[in-house]
Structure formats: C-alpha cells, structure tokens
Amino acid sequence: MTEELPPDLPATSLLHSDSQSRRGAVVAPIVQATTFSAATSEEFLDMATKSFSDEFYVRYGNPNHTQVAEVVAALEGAERAIVMASGMGAVSTLALSLLEVGDHIVLQRSLYPGTSTLATDVLARFGVTADVVGQDSLDELRSTIRPSTRLVFVESPSNPHLGITDLRAWAEVVHDAGALLVVDNTVATPINQRPLERGADMVWHSATKYLSGHSDVSAGVVAGSNDLMQQIWRTHLTLGSVLGPFDAWLLLRGLRTLDVRMTRHNENGLAVARFLSDHPDVERVYYPGLVSHPQHELAARQMSGFSGLVSFVPRGGPARADRVLDALRLVPRAASLGSVHSLANRPAAMWSNRPPDQVREPVDDALIRLSLGIEAKEDLIADLAQALQV
Numbered sequence: 001m002t003e004e005l006p007p008d009l010p011a012t013s014l015l016h017s018d019s020q021s022r023r024g025a026v027v028a029p030i031v032q033a034t035t036f037s038a039a040t041s042e043e044f045l046d047m048a049t050k051s052f053s054d055e056f057y058v059r060y061g062n063p064n065h066t067q068v069a070e071v072v073a074a075l076e077g078a079e080r081a082i083v084m085a086s087g088m089g090a091v092s093t094l095a096l097s098l099l100e101v102g103d104h105i106v107l108q109r110s111l112y113p114g115t116s117t118l119a120t121d122v123l124a125r126f127g128v129t130a131d132v133v134g135q136d137s138l139d140e141l142r143s144t145i146r147p148s149t150r151l152v153f154v155e156s157p158s159n160p161h162l163g164i165t166d167l168r169a170w171a172e173v174v175h176d177a178g179a180l181l182v183v184d185n186t187v188a189t190p191i192n193q194r195p196l197e198r199g200a201d202m203v204w205h206s207a208t209k210y211l212s213g214h215s216d217v218s219a220g221v222v223a224g225s226n227d228l229m230q231q232i233w234r235t236h237l238t239l240g241s242v243l244g245p246f247d248a249w250l251l252l253r254g255l256r257t258l259d260v261r262m263t264r265h266n267e268n269g270l271a272v273a274r275f276l277s278d279h280p281d282v283e284r285v286y287y288p289g290l291v292s293h294p295q296h297e298l299a300a301r302q303m304s305g306f307s308g309l310v311s312f313v314p315r316g317g318p319a320r321a322d323r324v325l326d327a328l329r330l331v332p333r334a335a336s337l338g339s340v341h342s343l344a345n346r347p348a349a350m351w352s353n354r355p356p357d358q359v360r361e362p363v364d365d366a367l368i369r370l371s372l373g374i375e376a377k378e379d380l381i382a383d384l385a386q387a388l389q390v
Contacts, residue, residue: 010075010191011259017074018067018252028067030249034058051230052080059240064248068221071255072211075190076203078223082233083248087186087206088114089241090220092122094182094204095151097235098228101127104148108165110135110158110361112184113351119153135163136295138173145177155184156193157299159337160311160347160369161361162286164295167302171199180228186210186338191262192305202228209338210307212254213261219243219251261340264374265308268342271377272370272384276312281388284364286311308372309337311347314388318365321346325368327387330379337371342380344370 022028036055038044047056054061065083073081084090095118099105107119109132119130129148133140135158145152152174156165167183174181183195185203189210195203202224205211212219220241222232243251266289273287285292288299289306299306314324325333331342335350348365372380 013074014071014256014258018070021063021066021070028064028249028252030246031063032245033062052233058245059237059242062245062248064245064252065243068219068248068252068255071252072190072205072207072221073223075194075258076185076223077190077194077196078203079226080229081221081223082229082236083207083243083251084220084222084236084241085243085247086218086241087204087208087220088118089239090204090206090222091115091153091182091184092118093236093239093241094202094222094232095119095123095128096239097232098180099123099126099128099150102148103128103150104146105130106141106144106149106152106179107132108135108154108158109133110161110163111153111155112159112186115153115155115184135165138166138169141170141173145173145179147178149177149179152179152181153184154181155187156195157187157288157307157309158361159187159309160286160363160367162187162288162293162309162311164288164299164302166298167195167198167200171201175199187307187309188303189258189262189307191259192266192307193303196224198302201225207251208336210262210265211258211338212251213258213338213340214250214254215336215339215341217247217250217254219247261374262305262307265338265372266305268372268374268377268380269306269308269310272372272380273310275381275384276310279385279388281315283313283315310370310372311367312370313364313366314368316366318346318348320390321366321368323390324387327390328383329386330375330383331370337369339371340374342371342373342375344368 054066068083069081131144154165171181180201182202183200186206204222207219270289276282277285287310331344334343348363
C-alpha cells in the first residue's frame with residue numbers, strides 16, 4: 001500500500017493547499033460579493049470581530065483571498081499570508097503596520113526604487129529615518145543598525161543588477177540587533193528560494209510578476225508569522241489596498257502553473273545569459289546562474305534556480321541599447337517582469353523621473369533588462385542575435 005504524501009512539494013502545494021477552503025470545488029468559484037449576511041446577531045458579531053474574516057465584508061477578506069493566501073503561505077513555509085492590490089500596497093502596509101515615529105530602518109542599496117522611495121520620502125514624513133547599506137557588506141550592516149532599528153529591507157536577487165544577499169548571515173546580524181528582516185522575493189519566487197527558511201521574518205511579492213505570470217493582474221502578497229500578519233491585517237483594514245475577487249481568482253489561476261513556468265523561466269534565463277556572456281558586442285551580463293557572477297556560489301547555496309531575469313550592457317552606450325531594443329521582434333519594450341511573454345526595457349530611462357537620491361544604486365544608462373518568458377530558448381537567442389547586429 002502506497003503511503004499518502006502530504007502536499008508539501010511546490011508542484012503539489014500549488015494545486016492542493018487551498019483544497020479545504022474550496023469546499024469540494026475542483027476549480028475555485030469566483031465569489032464576487034462584497035458583503036455577506038448573518039443569520040443571527042451572534043453570528044454577525046463573530047463575523048465582524050474575528051481575525052482574517054473572509055465572509056463579512058470584502059475589505060476584511062474574501063474566499064478568493066483566502067485561497068491565494070493559503071497557497072502562498074504553503075509555498076513560502078509561512079504561517080499565514082495576506083493578499084493586497086499591488087506589491088507596493090503590500091510593502092507599504094507592512095511598513096505602516098510595524099513602524100512609528102522615531103523608528104529607524106535599513107535598506108539594501110540595490111533595491112527596487114519604489115521601495116526606496118517609500119522609505120526615503122513617504123516614511124520620512126512620518127518621522128522614520130533610513131540608511132542604506134551594500135548588499136554584500138555585513139560589516140556595513142552591523143555599523144549601520146541602531147537600537148532604534150526596527151526593520152531591514154532586502155531584495156535578492158535584486159532588480160535590475162541581480163545581486164544576491166546572504167539571507168542567513170543578514171538574518172543573524174539583524175536578529176542580534178533585535179530587528180526584523182523582510183525580503184522582497186519577487187524575482188526568485190518561492191519555487192527558487194524560501195527566505196523564511198533562511199531566517200527572514202517576512203517576505204513580500206509583487207504578485208503582478210511571476211506569481212500571477214500573465215501580465216493581467218495587479219496584486220501583492222505578504223507572508224510570515226501569525227502574530228506579524230495579525231498586525232499587518234489590522235492596518236490593511238484601515239488602508240484598504242484591497243484586491244478584487246476576480247483579480248484574486250486570476251492570481252490563483254496563475255499560481256497553479258508557477259512551478260512549471262519557473263522551470264522554463266529558469267532554463268531560458270540561463271541559456272540567454274550564457275549566449276550574451278559569449279557575445280562580442282556585450283560588455284557585461286548580470287545573472288546569478290553564471291559561474292562568472294561574483295556571487296554565484298552564494299546564489300547556488302540558497303537558490304534552486306536563478307529565475308528568468310537577465311540584465312546586460314551592449315557595447316555602444318544607451319543609443320545602441322535603444323537600437324537593440326527597437327530591433328527585437330519577439331520581445332516587446334515594456335515595463336514589469338515575470339510574464340509568460342518576454343519583455344525588455346532600459347531601466348535608466350524608465351526610472352529617469354526619480355530624484356537621484358531615490359535610485360540608491362546607479363544604473364548604467366545602456367543596461368537592458370530582459371524578463372524572459374516561456375518561449376523556446378532557441379527563438380529568444382535567435383531574436384537577440386539578430387538585434388545585436390544593428
């Protein structure tokens with residue numbers, strides 16, 4: 001007799017972690033209602049006051065929210081997750097839940113500019129101070145943390161330079177100082193990396209990217225312990241960055257194929273990075289799966305795959321980079337990443353309207369960021385080869 005295995009491998013968790021909340025439905029139904037009735041006053045009071053209620057009012061939660069949260073929590077190895085309307089909604093709610101006047105935060109220098117802007121602009125207006133440190137410098141981290149440090153924000157791999165943070169080492173330093181380590185796991189996804197297993201206290205995602213995977217949903221997710229999620233949920237009720245039920249259903253539908261999609265993203269990322277690293281018209285390639293990447297050994301220790309994001313600098317400066325982008329036939333110039341469709345852009349141009357002090361790590365004007373989809377790698381390489389001939 002074959003022993004029944006628990007659904008703890010990613011491919012299985014993606015399909016079965018929400019089986020109880022689906023209540024027998026093989027495919028989760030869309031629950032479009034924004035409010036739910038109660039049969040008695042006692043039942044209404046229970047619905048209105050219990051934590052993480054998903055059958056009271058949509059700002060408190062919705063059955064589709066619950067299903068997504070259960071799947072993401074299982075993938076990340078978290079006790080609970082909360083879904084919101086965007087990645088920035090998720091990290092902003094996280095920060096506003098746990099910080100107060102006089103608190104200090106530390107930011108990794110190589111960080112998504114939206115997160116940096118949140119810290120240096122929005123949170124600064126509420127009396128929260130911030131310092132930035134290098135991604136590979138534990139000594140700088142130790143010297144920067146203060147008694148008032150509450151949160152340390154990291155992103156690994158980082159966007160767009162694909163730098164790697166030693167999550168276990170950072171967690172030890174951060175916890176010794178009594179602070180919390182929060183990790184943007186958007187680029188890696190829990191298929192390739194589980195930060196909570198390496199000591200992080202919380203993870204968040206722009207679920208608009210790989211988790212949904214089809215460029216048709218804006219969403220965010222935060223995952224961590226029950227206690228931390230309870231604090232964040234309470235603030236979420238007030239801020240109201242609510243994900244619509246249909247969008248939650250689309251996100252859940254996208255999540256079902258995350259494991260198989262990431263297998264192809266990982267394969268395409270490595271193949272294209274190797275092609276670019278051998279090309280005579282390419283100055284630099286950023287991809288942690290390459291042996292030439294300065295943090296490749298660290299990436300190989302804490303990641304099982306290296307994702308589909310590749311950045312490179314073609315010879316000839318930003319004008320040449322724009323010509324390469326214009327010459328691509330399969331890969332449109334577009335923002336975002338993590339879609340089944342490959343996308344490309346020049347981040348320096350995309351972020352040019354941000355004040356310099358809010359883009360914490362300089363980005364080469366000619367750097368091209370490729371978000372490789374699930375097309376055949378041979379076709380992607382052929383497209384890049386002809387574009388680099390311009």
